[in-house]
Amino acid sequence: MKIGDILTQVKEGSLTVDEAERILRKESYEEMGFAKLDTGRKARTGFAEVVYCRSKADDFLLQIYERLYEQNGEVFGTRATEHQYELLRAHFPGIVYDPVSGILKIDPETPRTLSGRVAVCTAGTADIGVAEEAAQTAEYFGTYVERIYDIGVSGMHRLFSKVESLEQANCIVAVAGMEGALPSVLGGLTSRPIIAVPTSVGYGANFHGLSALLTMINSCANGIAVVNIDNGYGAGYMATQINRLALGAGFTE
Amino acid sequence: MKIGDILTQVKEGSLTVDEAERILRKESYEEMGFAKLDTGRKARTGFAEVVYCRSKADDFLLQIYERLYEQNGEVFGTRATEHQYELLRAHFPGIVYDPVSGILKIDPETPRTLSGRVAVCTAGTADIGVAEEAAQTAEYFGTYVERIYDIGVSGMHRLFSKVESLEQANCIVAVAGMEGALPSVLGGLTSRPIIAVPTSVGYGANFHGLSALLTMINSCANGIAVVNIDNGYGAGYMATQINRLALGAGFTE
Amino acid sequence: MKIGDILTQVKEGSLTVDEAERILRKESYEEMGFAKLDTGRKARTGFAEVVYCRSKADDFLLQIYERLYEQNGEVFGTRATEHQYELLRAHFPGIVYDPVSGILKIDPETPRTLSGRVAVCTAGTADIGVAEEAAQTAEYFGTYVERIYDIGVSGMHRLFSKVESLEQANCIVAVAGMEGALPSVLGGLTSRPIIAVPTSVGYGANFHGLSALLTMINSCANGIAVVNIDNGYGAGYMATQINRLALGAGFTE
Amino acid sequence: MKIGDILTQVKEGSLTVDEAERILRKESYEEMGFAKLDTGRKARTGFAEVVYCRSKADDFLLQIYERLYEQNGEVFGTRATEHQYELLRAHFPGIVYDPVSGILKIDPETPRTLSGRVAVCTAGTADIGVAEEAAQTAEYFGTYVERIYDIGVSGMHRLFSKVESLEQANCIVAVAGMEGALPSVLGGLTSRPIIAVPTSVGYGANFHGLSALLTMINSCANGIAVVNIDNGYGAGYMATQINRLALGAGFTE
Amino acid sequence: MKIGDILTQVKEGSLTVDEAERILRKESYEEMGFAKLDTGRKARTGFAEVVYCRSKADDFLLQIYERLYEQNGEVFGTRATEHQYELLRAHFPGIVYDPVSGILKIDPETPRTLSGRVAVCTAGTADIGVAEEAAQTAEYFGTYVERIYDIGVSGMHRLFSKVESLEQANCIVAVAGMEGALPSVLGGLTSRPIIAVPTSVGYGANFHGLSALLTMINSCANGIAVVNIDNGYGAGYMATQINRLALGAGFTE
Amino acid sequence: MKIGDILTQVKEGSLTVDEAERILRKESYEEMGFAKLDTGRKARTGFAEVVYCRSKADDFLLQIYERLYEQNGEVFGTRATEHQYELLRAHFPGIVYDPVSGILKIDPETPRTLSGRVAVCTAGTADIGVAEEAAQTAEYFGTYVERIYDIGVSGMHRLFSKVESLEQANCIVAVAGMEGALPSVLGGLTSRPIIAVPTSVGYGANFHGLSALLTMINSCANGIAVVNIDNGYGAGYMATQINRLALGAGFTE
Amino acid sequence: MKIGDILTQVKEGSLTVDEAERILRKESYEEMGFAKLDTGRKARTGFAEVVYCRSKADDFLLQIYERLYEQNGEVFGTRATEHQYELLRAHFPGIVYDPVSGILKIDPETPRTLSGRVAVCTAGTADIGVAEEAAQTAEYFGTYVERIYDIGVSGMHRLFSKVESLEQANCIVAVAGMEGALPSVLGGLTSRPIIAVPTSVGYGANFHGLSALLTMINSCANGIAVVNIDNGYGAGYMATQINRLALGAGFTE
């Protein structure tokens, strides 16, 4: 609802002053004391709330899962620990935990239909955890995902065999640690927009992912933009935005 | 042409061995001695070659502009200097130079039709040079661009007045220096994918743009990916890829 | 007592040479062997000593709590561990420990009256530990604190609903991790001086809080100064100094 | 004017829908094409707009000075060059330029009355440029400033002779380059809140001011907050906010 | 087999289209689901696959060892843990684990003949783990290795007694932590190419090996190139390449 | 023995060729396989070997203590763990362990006479571990040490009361973490050469001691040189060198 | 000559004590006051002295060229300026200057025969200056060089067409700026040892070559070692060492 419409309705009396004030202030959140749950989020952006589990206190996490499950009939959380899985399993027997990606989710009763196509690639096997965070996030938001793992530059022939498959995606998520050259190489071989995800995989002068981040940010190839180190979630989110645009679906599912 | 097709044609004799070898090796570039001009680029990716002028020697630059103009009837260059403009003007009287963005271009005879919609925003007036590199790059590739400048966080009411306009874009390019908070704020207010461009604008602990880069990479808002400091070209390129997807146009114009 | 006064009293004989020397050397501390307890601190600055518990040896910590309790009838410590709480509880049954902020304190018999108004805000729920260190420090020094948590930029409407409340404070403490954009946004919306506290919350290229620190230091908004990463104590202290000035109370309680 | 009031007036007809919309959107800026001049700023925050001259194009700078002079009868700019002074002097004969601080200002006809007290200190003589930016900014906003220069730690007796003078200020601005120890030492000797300004003065491992910035951010003394390297303006601004609070004057002059 | 040859064979019918396509795509890897095992590697490069054990999941590691042992009759892994040794010993009783270097290997039935000569040196005793990774890697690839440990610059006479021995090597691997001066000193005393390996040995401003890395990269001595911090494997690999060249053996064993 | 003398003796026959060669090569170390024990060190430099215990394998450490005890009747080790103490106590009942500094030593039968005077200061109590490493190292080499702890800048009057005591030292070792301002302040108050030791004490932007290191390196005070973060040993060693010079004792005890 | 031989000759009288002392001390340099010219260098290492021209004073440079020309009949200098060329041309009419690489040399009368094969590659045209420093250095030392320029990853088909040519080299020098991915890609396609040279080409977060350096140091491909940013000379030197080994020529020409 646009501001002019709101004011016109106030003037016409079809909206009370109080209600208009609430809308204008956009108080569409639920105050939980320790947090302000963004309940209007899906309506506003087309993307339901995702729970970042890391370092949340046990009872806070439980309350959030309970409240979101009540509201949406499903919950999707990232960066969860084994301990948090045990904790929540007592309350939600159907909860599923993937130790590789740290995703902890309660699936909806009716599985979501996936559409469009996003490719999620990794340079090595150690990058799979981050890639799965990206892939499952995109799937949670309704995107069809093609996984292409372990195609890093140290054995380029593996990558070449997948170029045609990559060209069929609306968007490519390229996950790589160490020197992080994968997005540059993909950028030189395909025409798809690439979301590059540096990972903290490596040792020594990788500086916990800084090396891969700098490589990707400085890429001389075209059509590459970068998210934070290990930020699979962010890549899956933006890949979904692009995939929806390609589907002509706007930003709501 | 797929590899299997090539080989089948070789077997059938409709393609000579030499020709097939050339295609397989993809020698679709022009050897200029000092450079290998990527002449097949537009056919391959839907994006014509753009000249990065900075630090190119005078005669190299001239040769490249001559060769590209001959081939395409237009040339688009970034990061050019006043000196390079003077140099090329002697050969191309119709060449146009924009000192704010450093763009040096020979427009085609028939102006390009612009379609879709990308918003290019800046936090301050000092970011306009980078923003123009992004905007004019996107326009060169056929994208309609809405410019929204000087809406940084130090006077947030300026930004609020533009939110509806931002929501109509397929993609937002957000250009900011100093602390670089603009993309985060836009990410909290709109649902569009945002390409964040940190600039070197600022002083002291901005470390020539590192501060803005880190802010954007660490954004807690969703739907943000980042390109290099001052890389307007890269942002304009990727915004075009996304805009074309939204138009259902694929990656060719 | 000013130096001139001291010397006049010496000349007049109302002060012995020894005593004057002691005052001039300001030996107003208590030598504890491993430490020099600053017993004159409250008289000198209006702020009683606060114990930084982290990495203090058990018996050292105990001696300091005993000595300060004896002297002041209350003790306030920061960055304490569960173990230190167990240790001291054996000697001070009324001691209180807050595991979120790490504050370990023995309250005085008569609760302190709180006056003025300081707002302590966080961007997210993970910043609450640091925010509580700031808030409880300010309260220990007699400041009334308004807590406004979880108003980060990823859901800006939560923040907008609190602007009027923020404007009523004499000073705002803004606590944020990740990209740390909260102080910039507050600086663009309010007229209060802001003490910005970067936190180590986040991952990847946040570099343990460096990203948030740089954002805050480079803010283009006015009226922002920054303390160390996770330094809630320092922010609570300076907010109290400003609040006291606003109360016209000088720097003593 | 509060939102509820605006809506009530719309309902009662004393405010048109258009006008209310404009207020709610807070379009209180003047669109200048290349910039959005924040004309409502002084009313909103009690601080008039200050011009950051560095790297502004000649005609942009001239337009801004003309527009602000027209509106306020005075203009205050920082980081100006000799060239910019020459440029503007042709239009404003009474303009004054201070090459040490880079301040370029047109004073109002009636000099401003200065009140309260802020001390601006430097460690060395090379820090005076930044200190003057702080001092003159504070004076522009109506603050009385006491200048205490060249009291760095390499000759501590110079500092000791000024402690009483420092204690009379409501707020201390401490400007230092190289190792930047001055704010720590002042924090150990006075009870006033200190705004620390690291400068880029020094060489070698000072890393253009990073060394001084880190020193100040890590200070073990109490009551210190830090602004950007060489950011005299920011320190003068915040010192004024604190000084006004101490005067009980709120945030308007 | 060169591309022209392949195509000629296709034309002549001595190679099927399918087979040619497979060769051209170089699909010479084995898809294991979680990984693409590079089975053609030894044929292609003369170096068999080495397993980087760190952070590989238990069953993945086991599958890889099983598959490689089946194929080659030996397996060589680096950065293995005690736990991984226990795990694999249950399946390969003859497996050998060296806790100093973390090497976990199954030796072939017939010991390999070692030829040529590479010197592996360390500055201190704490660098021996990395040095052993280099030495044993080189030995795995058939290189004869001379170990010269604990010859750092703090006791230069130890180094001088070994200069003649160093001159007999085809290549020197110099392993050093802390300030990492050993390769520079060796470069000033010998004429052999030196592969410098910085280690994370040290504390404080060594920044986990960055100090040693910078020292080695900036060396004013000739004939030094550097690999990653603690990368003994990489040094052993390249030393073998150089040793084989010196033996006139090309790059296959 | 000078080279000329050696050669003359060879010519005259009073030295065999073999013996001369050994001397010239200075093979005055004991090869222990994993290490080359520098047995000629005390004769050469006047300082006996000190054992850096950290990360030495158990049996290596034991062998070194045994060999050095046999040779010198005393052993002095730094950075030892509780575990290493337990290990060695079984073999050397008289061994002494100081958990604060990590020093693990077997004292000689006759206590060493201490001479000269070195002052070892700390800013806070958390710096005492590093200070004790410096103090006990200096004592091991025969230096008389005055300990002055907890005189940091946050309570400057504590420092002032010790200035005269500091002036009596030949050399001052100043140990400080956080912002590390202590050496600068001492440099402004005394005329003694100062060896500054940054410590990793602090949090946030102290970057594990980097902040204190940069402060000390950039000090504007005179007569300050810096050793590595937490390097008490290095400071105690160099302080001894200077103290011996002041005693006119040369570099031997 | 080995030490034992020298001493034996002294004993036998065939070598005087003075002469032996001179040899043992290796005083094979020429004292020029401001410098110690390493005249024995070529004899000792097989590589003649190369002049690093940057920032050498005019008369120093002239003296060095004169002395080396006298001695060797040729001189080879790197990083020379136009000004230095003008200066020396007055004395050496036959001197040649290459402004792209900064090489300033006087060729010998008889051209050197080049042998073996080293490939020098660049990612882009802006890297050619550094590549020429490497190529011409290698040629100065007698190595045959194959130049392969502008084969960066943004147009991978250019690189693929050169793989066979690369495989014929004994050693590859890979020069790249920006993200520096070229050596990784080459490492995945060829079996030759690669000396990676990061360049300062790029902007923004390339940090003057640091980005490319980190990429190359962290490469997951095998057989890569790295020299300093822009250090073409160092790469050409080491490539020559390896090429000579492959020729079985040892380290002398």
Added chain:
Amino acid sequence: MKIGDILTQVKEGSLTVDEAERILRKESYEEMGFAKLDTGRKARTGFAEVVYCRSKADDFLLQIYERLYEQNGEVFGTRATEHQYELLRAHFPGIVYDPVSGILKIDPETPRTLSGRVAVCTAGTADIGVAEEAAQTAEYFGTYVERIYDIGVSGMHRLFSKVESLEQANCIVAVAGMEGALPSVLGGLTSRPIIAVPTSVGYGANFHGLSALLTMINSCANGIAVVNIDNGYGAGYMATQINRLALGAGFTE
């Protein structure tokens, strides 16, 4: 004069209260408006004031030279420019300027007697400017200096020929850029305390001297402490302090 003495004299009337206050406050400086000239410095520390010329305004510099010449009959300044030399030569015809080190001095009528012995070494010829700053500073303070230049590790035999000479110094100043290994090597060969001076000489990953600084700070050799990058003055100062101690001369000349 000790504090007790002052107070006793006040009591006895032999010192007025005003005078005592002045002494206690140590107002022994001359207020010059822009600076506080430390006139009591030589009396207090035994070292006369040295002028740091860089970036001092012309008239300030002139006033300082005039005032110091008046007081001491000589002036010694560092980091002066050609321009400053021209400026001052008009007033002091006897002034001497050394463009290599930037020292600008007016010698006293009677040349100073030099005593003791300090060795100042450089790794290369480009380090001589910094070394001369150290050497001439030490000479200004009365120290005899032995210069040993161009003995870096790339030609170690040059260094070996100077070891005996180095052993005769009371203190060694070791100046080196690039990888900065010289102090480590000297520390392994001599028993003298070493003041290490990193220089900004080098390129690429030397990061303007950071590389050399880290090398020196992390040195595994004993008896090394470090001053700021290019800080020859600081090294010359501290070397003098140590030299004076060795002469038994205390800290006054």
